Each structure stands twice: as C-alpha cells, then as structure tokens.
Amino acid sequence: MSGTWYYIFTxxxxxxxxxxxxxxxxxxxxxxxILNFAYIGFVAIGAYVTGVLSLPSSAGTxxxxxxxxxxxxxxxLLLGGLTASAFAVLVALIALRRLRTDYLAMVLISLSLVxxxxxxxxxxxxxxxxxxxxVPEPFAxxxxxxxxxxxxxxxxxxxxxxLFMWFVMSRVTRSPAGRTFRAIRDDEVVAAALGKDVFxxxxxxxxxxxxxxxxxxxxxxxxxxxxxxTAWLPGETFVVFAVILVGGVGNNIGLLVGALLVETLLVxxxxxxxxxxxxxxxxxxxDAVLIGVLLMVMLWFRPQGVVPERARRAASFGVKARLGTxxxxxxxxxxxxxxxxxxxxxxALTTEGSGP
Amino acid sequence: MQxxxxxxxxxxxxxxxxxxxxxxxxxxxxxTNYINFAYGDFMALGAFFTYVLNDELLHLNxxxxxxxxSVAMGAFAVMLNHFILAPFARRFKKTFYVLIVxxxxxxxxxxxxxxxxxxxxxxxxxxxxxxxxxxxxxxTNSQLAVMAIAVVLMLGVHAMLKTTRLxxxxxxxxxxxxxxxxxxxxxxxxxxxTWFLSGALAGLSGAVLGITExxxxxxxxxxxxxxxFAAVIVGGVGSIYGAxxxxxxxxxxxxxxxxYINPAYKLDTAFVIxxxxxxxxxxxxxxxxxxx
Numbered sequence: 001m002s003g004t005w006y007y008i009f010t011x012x013x014x015x016x017x018x019x020x021x022x023x024x025x026x027x028x029x030x031x032x033x034i035l036n037f038a039y040i041g042f043v044a045i046g047a048y049v050t051g052v053l054s055l056p057s058s059a060g061t062x063x064x065x066x067x068x069x070x071x072x073x074x075x076x077l078l079l080g081g082l083t084a085s086a087f088a089v090l091v092a093l094i095a096l097r098r099l100r101t102d103y104l105a106m107v108l109i110s111l112s113l114v115x116x117x118x119x120x121x122x123x124x125x126x127x128x129x130x131x132x133x134x135v136p137e138p139f140a141x142x143x144x145x146x147x148x149x150x151x152x153x154x155x156x157x158x159x160x161x162x163l164f165m166w167f168v169m170s171r172v173t174r175s176p177a178g179r180t181f182r183a184i185r186d187d188e189v190v191a192a193a194l195g196k197d198v199f200x201x202x203x204x205x206x207x208x209x210x211x212x213x214x215x216x217x218x219x220x221x222x223x224x225x226x227x228x229x230t231a232w233l234p235g236e237t238f239v240v241f242a243v244i245l246v247g248g249v250g251n252n253i254g255l256l257v258g259a260l261l262v263e264t265l266l267v268x269x270x271x272x273x274x275x276x277x278x279x280x281x282x283x284x285x286x287d288a289v290l291i292g293v294l295l296m297v298m299l300w301f302r303p304q305g306v307v308p309e310r311a312r313r314a315a316s317f318g319v320k321a322r323l324g325t326x327x328x329x330x331x332x333x334x335x336x337x338x339x340x341x342x343x344x345x346x347x348a349l350t351t352e353g354s355g356p
Numbered sequence: 357m358q359x360x361x362x363x364x365x366x367x368x369x370x371x372x373x374x375x376x377x378x379x380x381x382x383x384x385x386x387x388t389n390y391i392n393f394a395y396g397d398f399m400a401l402g403a404f405f406t407y408v409l410n411d412e413l414l415h416l417n418x419x420x421x422x423x424x425x426s427v428a429m430g431a432f433a434v435m436l437n438h439f440i441l442a443p444f445a446r447r448f449k450k451t452f453y454v455l456i457v458x459x460x461x462x463x464x465x466x467x468x469x470x471x472x473x474x475x476x477x478x479x480x481x482x483x484x485x486x487x488x489x490x491x492x493x494x495x496t497n498s499q500l501a502v503m504a505i506a507v508v509l510m511l512g513v514h515a516m517l518k519t520t521r522l523x524x525x526x527x528x529x530x531x532x533x534x535x536x537x538x539x540x541x542x543x544x545x546x547x548x549x550t551w552f553l554s555g556a557l558a559g560l561s562g563a564v565l566g567i568t569e570x571x572x573x574x575x576x577x578x579x580x581x582x583x584x585f586a587a588v589i590v591g592g593v594g595s596i597y598g599a600x601x602x603x604x605x606x607x608x609x610x611x612x613x614x615x616y617i618n619p620a621y622k623l624d625t626a627f628v629i630x631x632x633x634x635x636x637x638x639x640x641x642x643x644x645x646x647x648x
Contacts, residue, residue, distance in 0.1 A: 035452060037459070094631060102391045103593065105455055106585045107634065109393070113582045114627040121620040234578075238463050241456060285471040292464035296440065296457060303453070 006151060007272065011264050013155040015256075016162040017219050018263035022243045022255040023169045024212025029241070030249035030309075031173060032205035033185030037237055038091070038108035039213060041115040042084040044232040046214025047221040048119070050080030051132045054222075061134070063127045073138035077218040084214025088206040096202050112234050120229040131228020135221055151223075158219050165212065170252055172208065181205050182250070235288065239267060242295045248305025257306050266291055361492040363615035364608065369499045371607025372506030373565050377580070378587045378599035379513055380557025386530035386594045387550045390451050392441075393458040395558055396581030397465035400574050402429035402559020403566040404473055411481050418482045418567065419501070426559040433555020434548055436461065442547070462578070469574035477571045502564045509557075510600055517596065526550060530594065579623070583610065586626040590633045605629070 021043060028034045053076035055061070057068040071079070095107045120129050137150050138157070145153055172178055180201050183191040192198050221227040239262065247258020270287045298305070381395050392398075406425030409416050416424065440461065445454045485496040495503075517523035525546045528536040537543050565580060566572035587606040591598025606626050613625040 033452070035455060094634065102385075102451065102455070103589065105393075106391055106589060106593075107630070110582045110585050110627055110630060113579065114624055117621070117623050121618070235463050235466070238459055241459070245456065281475065282471055285467040288467040289464050289471075292460040292467075295460050296444075299444070299453060299457065300447075303448070 006148065009152040009155045011268055013151070013158055013223055014268050015259050015264045016155065016158040017216050017223070018240070018243055018259040019162050019256050020158075020165055020212055020219070021216035021240050022247065022259055023165060023252065024209040024216065025240050026209075026244050026249065026252075026255055027169065027172070027181065027205055027212070028209035030244055031178060031181040031185060032202055033188075034096070034202055034205065035105045036108055036206070036209070037105050037234065038112040038115075039209075039240055040232040040234065040236040041112045042088060042210040042213035043217035043220070043236075044115065044119070044227075044229075045087055046080040046084040046217030047227045047232075048080075048126045048132065048217075049083040049214070050076045050218030051135045051221045051227060052126065053079055054136050054138075055132065055134075063130070063132065063134075064124050065127050065132060066125060070136075073222070077215060077222070080218035081211045081214035084217070085207045085211045088210030089203065092203045092206045096206070097199060109234055109237075112232075112237065116229055116233060129229060131226060131231075132221065133226035135225045135227075137225060138222055154223050158223070161215070161219065165215065166252060169212075173250075173252070177201070177204065238295075239263065239291065242291050244305075245295055246298050246305060248307040248309060250309035251305070251307050254305050254307030254309075261306070262291065262294075266294070358492075359615050360612065362494060363612045365493040365495050365499070366614075367608035367611035368493075369495070369502055369568050369607075370611050371604045372503045373561050373568060373580075374584060374587050374603035374607045375506050375600050376509055376557055376564065377561035377584050378591070378603045379510070379596055380554045380561065381584055381588055382591075382594055382596050382599040383513075383526070383550055383557070384554035385588075386596070387526060387547055388441075388445065389533075389594075390445065390454050391458070391593075392554075393455065393581075394436075394462035394465055395554075395584070396577035396579070397462050397469070397574075398429060398433060398555055398558035398577070399562030399565065399580060400469055400572070400577030401432070401465060401562070402426055402555075403562035403572045403576070404469060404574075405429055405559060406563040406566070407473075407478060407480060407572060411478075415481070418480055421480075422560060422563040422567075425563050426556040429559025429562075430552040430554075430556030433551045433558070436555075437548070437551040466574055466578060473574065475573070477573050479571050480566060482567070498567050502568055505560075505564065509560075513596065522546065522549060582623065583626050586630040589630055 021039075024042075025036065025039050028036045028039070052065045052067045053069050053071045054073070055063075055065065055068050056070045058065050069076075091108075091111065095104055095111075119126050122128065126132060137145070138154070139145065140150055143153070173181075180191065180196050183194070183196065184198055184201055188198050191201075217227075220231075243258040243262045244255055245258070246262050247256070248254025266287060270283050273283055276282050377395075377399060381392065384392055402425050404425075405428045406418075406421045408414075409424045410418050410421035414421070441454060441457065444457045448454065482498065485498050487494055487496050488500065515523075517527055525536065525541045528539065528541060529543055529546055533543060536546075562572075562577055565576065569576070583606060587602035588599050589602070590605060591600070591602030606629060609629055610622045610625050614622045617625075
C-alpha cells in the first residue's frame with residue numbers, strides 16, 4: 001500500500017473518532033449547556049482503561065499498570081466507555097450541584113489538570129509520564145493483519161462504530177429527553193418550573209456524553225497502540241470545542257463537518273508537513289494559534305457554525321418552533337398533553353439561545 | 357520540626373505570589389463578571405516581558421525589569437480586552453461565549469510564547485541570593501522581597517478600594533454595573549483601568565513566580581492558574597479579601613504538605629482543599645450574597 005493511502009486512512013480514522021468525541025461533548029455542551037472543560041479527562045480515562053484491559057498482566061512487560069486482563073476488543077472498549085461514564089457521575093455529583101457556569105468551568109478545568117498530574121506522577125496506575133505502549137491491535141492476530149493492513153481495517157471499524165453511535169445519538173436528541181436537555185440549555189429556571197429535575201437531566205447528559213468520550217478515547221489507544229499524558233492537556237479539550245463550534249452546535253451533521261475541518265484538516269494535515277529547519281515544533285505552535293483564531297472568527301461571524309442547528313418542528317401544533325427556544329418547544333409539548341384548549345401562539349420563552 | 361518551618365517559609369512565599377495573582381484575577385472578575393481562562397498565560401507573558409528586559413535586550417536589574425514587564429503586560433491586557441474580549445462580551449449575553457474566547461486566547465498566547473521563546477527552560481539573570489534566619493524561618497533576599505511586595509500591594513489594593521474614587525467606583529460596579537452607570541460612573545474607564553491592573557498584577561505575579569521558582573517556561577502560568585482557582589474559589593469568587601485569605605491558606609497547605617508527602621502531588625493538595633471547600637461551603641468562605 002502506498003504512503004498516500006496509509007495517510008488517507010489515518011486521516012479517516014481521526015475524522016470518525018473526533019466525530020464520536022464531538023457528539024459526546026455536543027450532548028453535554030451543545031444540548032444541555034454544561035461547559036465541560038474537563039472533557040479530555042474523560043477521553044483519557046476511556047483510553048487508559050481500554051488499554052490496560054487489553055494489555056496482558058504488567059509483570060515482565062517493562063511497564064507498570066493496573067489490571068492487565070487481556071480482554072478481547074469490543075469488551076475492553078465498552079468497559080472503557082462505562083468507566084468514563086461512572087467517573088462522570090462522580091464528578092457531576094460533586095460539581096454540578098449548585099455551581100454556576102464559571103465555578104463549574106473552573107472546577108472542571110482544575111480537575112482536568114489534576115487527572116493529568118496524577119497519571120503523570122503516579123507510575124503504578126498507567127505507567128506515569130511514559131504512558132502505555134504496545135497495546136495489542138484488535139483482531140490483528142486473528143485476521144493476520146500487518147501494520148499496513150491494520151490501519152485501513154481499523155479506520156473502517158471506527159467508521160462503523162461512529163455510524164452506529166450517530167444513529168443512537170440522533171435518537172437521543174429527538175427523544176423527549178433530548179428536548180428536555182435543550183430546554184435546560186436555553187433556560188434552566190423555565191425547565192425547572194415545568195417540573196423537570198434539572199440536576200438529574202444534567203447527570204444523564206454527562207453520563208451519555210462521557211460514554212462517547214470514553215469510546216472515542218478507547219478507539220484512539222487501539223488505533224495508535226499507545227497513549228501518554230501529554231496527549232490530553234486541557235488544550236485538547238479546546239480542540240473538541242473548536243470541532244463542535246465550527247461545525248455547528250446541536251447538529252450532528254455539523255459535528256462531522258467540524259471534525260473534518262478542524263481535526264482532520266487543521267490538526268492532522270500539518271503534522272505531515274516537513275519541519276522548518278532549526279525551528280522544531282514551530283508548525284504545531286502556529287497550528288494551535290490558527291485553531292484559536294479560527295474559532296474566534298467563526299464565533300464572531302457565524303456563531304451558529306457551518307451547519308446550524310435545525311429549527312425543530314413542534315409536532316402537536318404543526319408550527320415551527322423558533323430556533324433556540326427549546327424551552328418554548330417543551331412548554332408546548334407539556335401544554336398539549338395537559339391543556340388541549342391552548343390553541344394560541346406557543347409560549348414565548350425566547351432566550352438568547354445560540355446567539356444572534 | 358525544622359522541616360515544618362522550612363516548608364512554612366516556602367508556603368509564605370507561594371502564598372505571596374498567589375495573593376498577587378488571585379487579587380488580579382478577582383478584580384477583573386468583579387468588574388466584568390466572567391473568569392479569564394487566559395490569566396495563566398498573562399502571567400507567563402509578563403514573566404517573558406520581564407525576561408526580555410532583564411536578559412535578552414536591556415540587561416536591567418531584575419526588579420526594574422519586573423516593574424517594566426508588569427506595566428507592559430497591563431497595557432497588553434487593556435488591548436486584548438478592547439479588541440477581543442469586550443466586543444464578545446458586549447455581543448453575547450451568555451457567559452459561555454466569552455469563556456470559550458478566553459480559553460481560545462489562552463491557547464493562542466501559550467503557543468505564541470512557545471514559538472517566540474521555545475520550550476526550553478529559561479533563567480533570569482539575578483544577583484546571588486543570600487539566606488537569612490528569621491526566627492525559625494530561613495528565607496533568601498529575593499523571597500523576602502517577594503513577600504514584601506505582596507504585603508505592600510495588598511495594603512495598597514485595600515487602601516485603593518476603600519478610600520479612592522476609583523476604588524469606590526470599582527466596588528460600585530462589581531455590586532451593580534447598571535446602577536453604577538446611572539450614578540454617573542464612567543464604567544468604560546473603570547473597566548479599562550481594571551484590565552490594566554489585572555494584567556499588571558498577572559505580569560508581576562508571573563515574574564515573581566519565575567524569580568521564586570528560579571526558572572520560567574511558557575507552561576508555568578497555566579499550571580499555576582489552577583492553584584489560583586483553588587485560592588479564589590476557597591475565598592469566594594469576586595471577593596478581594598477572600599482571594600487574599602484563600603491565597604494564604606492554599607499557599608501554606610500546598611508547601612507544607614509537599615514536605616511530608618511527595619512534592620509531585622503539590623497541585624493535588626490544592627485540588628482536595630478546593631473540593632472540600634465546595635462540599636462544605638460552595639459559595640466560598642468570604643462570598644458576598646448574590647454571587648456564585
């Protein structure tokens with residue numbers, strides 16, 4: 001296989017993987033309004049747990065890590081995702097109650113740094129600063145894949161998983177739960193006044209989103225066979241935010257576009273450029289600056305993203321609910337169930353929503 | 357016991373650096389009502405401005421250079437606010453947007469620092485330090501100077517807030533911006549001055565952090581930002597006196613604990629205190645009503 005194909009399949013893998021990661025962050029931030037600045041921490045938990053579950057026992061490998069159960073591929077990945085979810089519940093129980101946006105964001109970004117610090121320093125957990133390596137490639141032995149054929153194979157596997165998770169996510173966002181999430185995003189107080197348990201719904205959203213984070217992280221370590229602490233400094237969370245904000249918050253197609261534009265074209269394409277002589281790392285630094293600038297320009301000129309959130313139809317009335325007023329949409333929904341005489345205009349609960 | 361006093365001395369030094377930076381962050385938060393996630397990079401940038409004056413270009417004395425670096429960072433913060441942050445804050449009512457923008461600004465500044473100064477550890481050129489025994493404590497000249505700067509600044513900030521017209525305007529704005537505006541306070545001017553003070557305090561704390569740690573790197577500010585968050589949250593976000601008290605508590609706790617458990621987990625001590633504070637008193641020890 002030629003180098004170009006090898007390269008294209010690598011990019012395809014990152015496209016699918018970041019699509020999964022973006023869907024997870026989107027349900028937390030884009031649908032429910034939780035500014036999860038610790039997102040990459042959940043990705044890392046998924047990656048590490050997936051890794052140590054598929055690695056053999058650590059004795060004699062030269063690495064130090066817990067577990068080492070040699071579990072087969074989909075099992076370790078699922079457990080990795082579930083561990084990230086479990087951790088999210090723990091975090092949410094402490095941080096989501098009674099914290100306003102700024103506090104929550106500060107606590108979560110601190111959490112992200114502390115997770116990094118602990119994994120970096122406490123070697124027996126996940127091999128410290130060296131990170132995990134030589135993680136077995138799924139199905140490589142059974143299908144007799146070599147390094148070259150593994151990459152297209154695993155990119156395809158990730159694509160299938162991403163497609164399935166997309167299907168599940170679009171069901172979730174269209175369900176009553178999804179509507180409640182958006183109502184909370186638009187106005188917590190209104191959602192609470194309509195009898196929604198805001199904390200419980202936020203917990204649910206954290207749980208689902210972190211499962212996606214864990215799966216995305218697990219696929220990352222399975223693809224590259226290694227994972228170390230520098231791969232998930234808080235700046236990486238920003239990349240996932242850039243993916244969903246550039247692509248379009250609250251729109252799953254937009255997330256795929258965002259993953260293509262930001263992760264594939266901006267993050268991974270320049271990594272294949274030749275380094276500037278005498279200035280190692282300069283391309284990466286400029287690349288990061290470019291992502292930051294692009295996000296600001298996008299937020300200013302097109303805050304709804306490349307593919308904006310669709311105006312959702314309120315089924316009971318057949319009138320178009322205005323974009324960004326999911327609270328109104330919900331009020332209608334509740335209203336239609338309880339008060340059939342309410343045939344006047346939908347309750348006007350316009351908040352600033354997704355910007356002008 | 358000797359170990360305790362030694363780490364207690366370090367704790368006081370860290371608390372001094374923290375107090376300067378936490379007050380700078382709180383001043384700005386009180387006025388604009390959003391957290392500046394690029395504050396850690398403001399610190400690092402201030403330290404590098406100092407480095408340029410002290411080592412690269414002018415070879416100024418370290419303290420003169422620190423002053424210059426702080427003023428330069430203050431001016432830069434005013435510009436960043438004027439051209440980037442203030443327009444976003446005016447246009448989008450939700451804090452989400454401006455928080456994301458400060459997060460992005462942090463990424464941009466950090467990587468600009470990396471591309472200009474590289475990832476290597478750098479050092480200030482400083483006169484040789486001498487250690488002094490003060491009671492049970494052992495402190496060097498520069499550590500004493502840092503502590504003195506912090507004490508003088510804290511008193512200065514206190515005097516400014518309580519007695520000057522500017523300080524009263526700042527307190528009025530942080531209580532209620534609209535009411536302050538209708539009372540004839542020039543809120544734009546106060547906001548600009550606040551950004552200058554916040555940037556200058558960030559630059560100063562970044563430089564003294566470099567002086568006390570003995571080295572500077574672009575990432576130093578980002579790691580320290582989280583310790584500032586711990587101090588600020590423990591004290592109550594937006595409360596200046598809370599930030600000072602929180603800085604003292606977190607500074608002492610991190611350094612003293614570092615003497616008894618592995619120093620690599622210094623940060624984690626701050627985080628444990630942060631979580632405990634959130635569980636016991638989520639709005640902070642000195643929080644004012646209506647915040648948090």
